[in-house]
Amino acid sequence: MITDIEVPEPLSPLPGTNIDTDQGLLQWISSVDHKQLGIMYLLMALFYLLVGGAMALLMRIQLMVPENHFLGAIAYNQLFTMHGTTMIFFVLTPAILGFSVYLTPLMIGANEMAFPRLNAFGLWISFFGGIVLYFSYLAGGAPDTGWFNYAPLNQAQFSKTPGVDYYCIGLLLTGIGTVATAANLIVTVITLRAEGMKYKYLPVFVWMVFINSFLILAAFPSLNAALVMLLIDRQLDGHFFNVNTGGSALLWQHLFWLFGHPEVYIVILPPFGILSEVIQVYSRKPIFGYPFVVGSGIAISLLAFGVWIHHMFATGMGNTVNSFFAASSMLIGIPTGVKIFNWLGTMYGGSIRFTTSMLFATAFLVEFTIGGLSGVSFAIVPIDWQLTDTYYVVAHLHYVFLGGSLFGLFAGLFYWFPKMTGRMIDERLGKWFFWLFVLGFNLTFFVQHILGAIGMPRRVHTYPDLPGFEPLNMISSIGALLMGLSMMPFLYLMYTAFKGGKRAPDNPWDGYTLEWLATSPPQLKSFSNIPPIMSFRPLHDLNHPEIGDHKTTEDDKYGTKDDDVVSGRD
Numbered sequence: 001m002i003t004d005i006e007v008p009e010p011l012s013p014l015p016g017t018n019i020d021t022d023q024g025l026l027q028w029i030s031s032v033d034h035k036q037l038g039i040m041y042l043l044m045a046l047f048y049l050l051v052g053g054a055m056a057l058l059m060r061i062q063l064m065v066p067e068n069h070f071l072g073a074i075a076y077n078q079l080f081t082m083h084g085t086t087m088i089f090f091v092l093t094p095a096i097l098g099f100s101v102y103l104t105p106l107m108i109g110a111n112e113m114a115f116p117r118l119n120a121f122g123l124w125i126s127f128f129g130g131i132v133l134y135f136s137y138l139a140g141g142a143p144d145t146g147w148f149n150y151a152p153l154n155q156a157q158f159s160k161t162p163g164v165d166y167y168c169i170g171l172l173l174t175g176i177g178t179v180a181t182a183a184n185l186i187v188t189v190i191t192l193r194a195e196g197m198k199y200k201y202l203p204v205f206v207w208m209v210f211i212n213s214f215l216i217l218a219a220f221p222s223l224n225a226a227l228v229m230l231l232i233d234r235q236l237d238g239h240f241f242n243v244n245t246g247g248s249a250l251l252w253q254h255l256f257w258l259f260g261h262p263e264v265y266i267v268i269l270p271p272f273g274i275l276s277e278v279i280q281v282y283s284r285k286p287i288f289g290y291p292f293v294v295g296s297g298i299a300i301s302l303l304a305f306g307v308w309i310h311h312m313f314a315t316g317m318g319n320t321v322n323s324f325f326a327a328s329s330m331l332i333g334i335p336t337g338v339k340i341f342n343w344l345g346t347m348y349g350g351s352i353r354f355t356t357s358m359l360f361a362t363a364f365l366v367e368f369t370i371g372g373l374s375g376v377s378f379a380i381v382p383i384d385w386q387l388t389d390t391y392y393v394v395a396h397l398h399y400v401f402l403g404g405s406l407f408g409l410f411a412g413l414f415y416w417f418p419k420m421t422g423r424m425i426d427e428r429l430g431k432w433f434f435w436l437f438v439l440g441f442n443l444t445f446f447v448q449h450i451l452g453a454i455g456m457p458r459r460v461h462t463y464p465d466l467p468g469f470e471p472l473n474m475i476s477s478i479g480a481l482l483m484g485l486s487m488m489p490f491l492y493l494m495y496t497a498f499k500g501g502k503r504a505p506d507n508p509w510d511g512y513t514l515e516w517l518a519t520s521p522p523q524l525k526s527f528s529n530i531p532p533i534m535s536f537r538p539l540h541d542l543n544h545p546e547i548g549d550h551k552t553t554e555d556d557k558y559g560t561k562d563d564d565v566v567s568g569r570d
Contacts, residue, residue, distance in 0.1 A: 032116035035522055037123050038102025039420060042413075044127060045095035052086040053484060055079045060444070060480035063473050066465040076461035077144035078163070082133075084147030085167065089174050090130045092267040092401065095409050097122070097181050099270060100209045103416065104185055106515035106522065107203045109194025109530040114187040118180055126177035133170030136163045143167040146459060148260065149230075151241035151252035156234045165234060168227040175224045182216035185209055194514070196533035203513045203536055204287055207294045208273030215266055215301045223259035226252060250315060257308035264400065265304045269297060271408025272339060275361050278411045279343050281511050282358040283350030286537060286549065289342045296335035296342075303332040313384045322381050329379035336372055340365060355509075356430030357414035360407050363438050367403025371396055374449065389459070392452025398445045410437075418508050422521045423501030429493045436486035443479025447472045512537035 028036060059079055062071040071079070105113055113119045136142045141161030145153040154164050189202070189210045202210070230252070232238035239245040241252045280287045287293055309317060309325040343365060352358065374396040378384045387393065418424050451472050456463060463469055507516040516539055518526045531542040535549030 032120045033524065034101050034105050034113045034116065034119055035420075035526075037119055038098045038100075041094045041098025041101065041123055044123075044130070045091050045098060048086050048090040048094070048130065050487070052083050052091055053487065055083040055086070057480055057484050059083065060477040062461060063463070064477040065474070066463050066470055068462055071461060073461045074144065078142040080459065081143045081146050081149075081163075081167075085133065085143070085171070086130075087401070088147060088263065088267070089171060090126075090133075092405050092409075093174070093178060094126060096212070096267055096270040096405075097126075097178065099205075099274065099409070099412055099416075100185055100212075101181065102420065103515060104188060104206055104209055105192065106518060106526055107206050107513050108189060108192060108197055109514050109527060109533070110188065110192035111526050112192075113184055114191055115184050118184050122177040122181035122184065124177075125180075126174045129170045129173035129175075129177065131170075132166055132173060136161075136166035136170075139166065148256055149252075150256075151230075151247075151249040152243055154230060154234075154252070155242055165231065168231045168234075172224055172227045175220045175227070178216055179220050179224075182213035182220075185213040186217075189213075194530045194533060196530075197538075201533055201536045201538070203273075204276035204290065204293055205270070205273030205513075208269045208276075208297050211297050211301050212266055212269040215262055215269070215304060218305070219259045219262035219266065222255050226255035226259075229255075250312070253312055253315065254308070257311045258305070261308040261311065262301075262304040265300055267401070267405045268408070269300065271364070271405050271412070272297065274408050274412035274415070275343060275364060277511075277513065278357050278361045278415050279346050281415075281509050282353045282355060282361070283347050284353075284510075285346055285350045286512075286540075287342065288345030288348075289338075290536060292338055293342050296338040299335040300332060303328065303335070307332055310379055310384065313381050314388045326379050326381050330376060333372060333376055340369060355414065356425070356427055356434055357411045359431065359434045360411035360414065363434070364404060364407040364411065367399055367407060367441070370446075371399030371403055374399065387452055389457055390452035391448040391456045391458050394458050395445045395448035395452060398441075398448075402441060402445075415509070416515075417497070418504030419515060419518070419520050419522070421498065421501070422504050422519075423497045424504050424508065425493055425497045425501060429489055429496075433486055433490045433493060436489070437483060440479045440482030440484075440486055444476050444483060445479070447475050447479075451476070507539070510543070512540040514538055517542075 028040070031037060058071065059076065062068055062076055101113060101119055105111065134142075139162050141163045143149065143159070143163035143166065144161075145159055145164060145167075149164065149167060152158055189206060193202075229238065229240040233240050233242055233247070239247045241247045241249055243249050276287050276293055306328040307325060309321060310329040313322055313325075343361075354362075374392070377387065378393075378396070414425065414430060451469070452458075454468050455466075456469055456473075463473075504520045506518065506520050508520075509516075513536075514527075514530065515522075517531070531538055535541055537549050541549055
């Protein structure tokens with residue numbers, strides 16, 4: 001007998017992150033509300049962050065001393081593959097989508113996304129992609145070919161477990177969900193902006209999400225196509241990447257990195273937007289050079305497709321090709337540098353509040369700059385040949401992904417936590433978490449630059465007792481353990497805030513953008529009325545009409561022109 005299940009529609013105010021709604025857990029599962037979906041994206045990213053972090057700890061224990069037998073080669077290869085895949089596809093990507101779908105409608109004065117059910121589809125198909133990937137452990141063995149899954153290692157004759165097949169299906173599902181959400185965000189920004197919100201008045205975060213969504217639409221199809229082609233190779237004896245039957249292993253690298261390098265910017269552009277919001281509010285100044293911050297984001301998205309071959313300099317592409325992509329790889333450093341200059345310009349002369357969020361934003365500037373400078377070294381072909389496939393690459397990648405993207409996401413989490421939950425966090429505990437995490441992060445990864453320079457290869461489960469290898473690996477592993485330890489105060493901080501944190505006012509930071517107009521947490525219908533929008537800081541204009549941004553001159557802002565007329569000085 002088939003029994004209809006009545007799917008409850010939310011009637012009362014949204015409960016923040018408390019799942020004990022008046023209609024139970026099913027209301028969350030069936031929700032199409034962008035705020036609840038955004039929170040579920042973030043919870044999904046947090047869960048996989050803990051899983052991927054635990055894998056990293058196991059790997060660092062294995063590498064703590066030379067010739068260690070803590071893990072075997074097979075287990076290590078599966079761990080480093082699953083760690084990389086998890087952190088990029090199931091931590092960073094869901095986290096940026098979570099912030100994007102939660103905040104974009106609120107910041108443009110809309111009550112919902114353009115396609116609410118498509119929004120839910122994007123979340124759940126991404127969620128099931130992760131389930132499929134991890135099911136490989138039960139189905140015969142996880143993938144063990146690295147998160148990049150290079151051919152010919154990914155072919156059936158070299159990878160006999162079904163792990164690579166689950167890798168293909170899991171990432172394909174996630175890719176479909178990510179593309180669907182990106183298309184939804186583009187339509188939302190174009191069609192649902194509040195009256196008066198011209199493109200030049202969009203918050204910087206929304207601009208970065210908007211640009212990023214086009215980047216996703218252009219980059220992900222390359223990966224999705226490669227995954228389908230690989231499945232055909234493995235399951236139907238296809239010949240795309242099988243060199244024994246006329247295929248090309250390099251074709252996989254081209255398709256993968258045509259997606260893979262834009263992916264670096266896909267997971268950094270929204271954190272760039274987060275940083276722009278956080279720094280201007282906590283510096284109590286408008287973002288310095290708004291048009292340049294937005295324009296440099298557009299430039300990065302365009303240049304992102306002209307750099308993928310710098311991952312392939314060692315494959316012998318020829319001097320002409322190498323020279324072109326070396327130049328384009330260096331060129332992309334310019335718009336990134338423009339952003340850092342603008343953020344420093346915003347902080348200069350500001351009345352800065354060093355909350356936990358602002359500390360993460362400030363640390364981002366340092367760590368991401370280190371990652372960017374080490375990235376420039378890979379654009380120089382002879383240096384790339386010397387350092388490729390060493391731990392120098394591991395250090396660079398983590399300074400960009402963790403020191404950049406993750407630090408930016410933490411800044412956003414602490415900044416918008418009161419809005420999402422209606423609760424304030426314990427700032428003292430938040431700062432303990434920050435300092436432990438930053439110290440552990442730099443201990444772990446900075447020494448890996450030196451390890452790579454003295455020749456330690458990456459993707460190895462053990463190493464010989466050569467001079468310098470053991471002490472530097474020991475420092476790196478201690479740092480990783482410290483990062484793991486830092487998650488204890490973080491989780492305790494989240495738990496205590498949810499359970500008994502101080503009630504948050506609607507606008508605790510005196511924020512500038514429209515999400516702070518809604519209640520904390522926002523009601524089911526976020527807005528009933530929107531104030532006139534005459535700049536990219538509409539709430540600042542509303543709360544401080546005497547010095548609003550729409551007053552274009554100092555005389556307009558402070559009324560000095562009229563005073564001058566009265567005083568007869570004109």
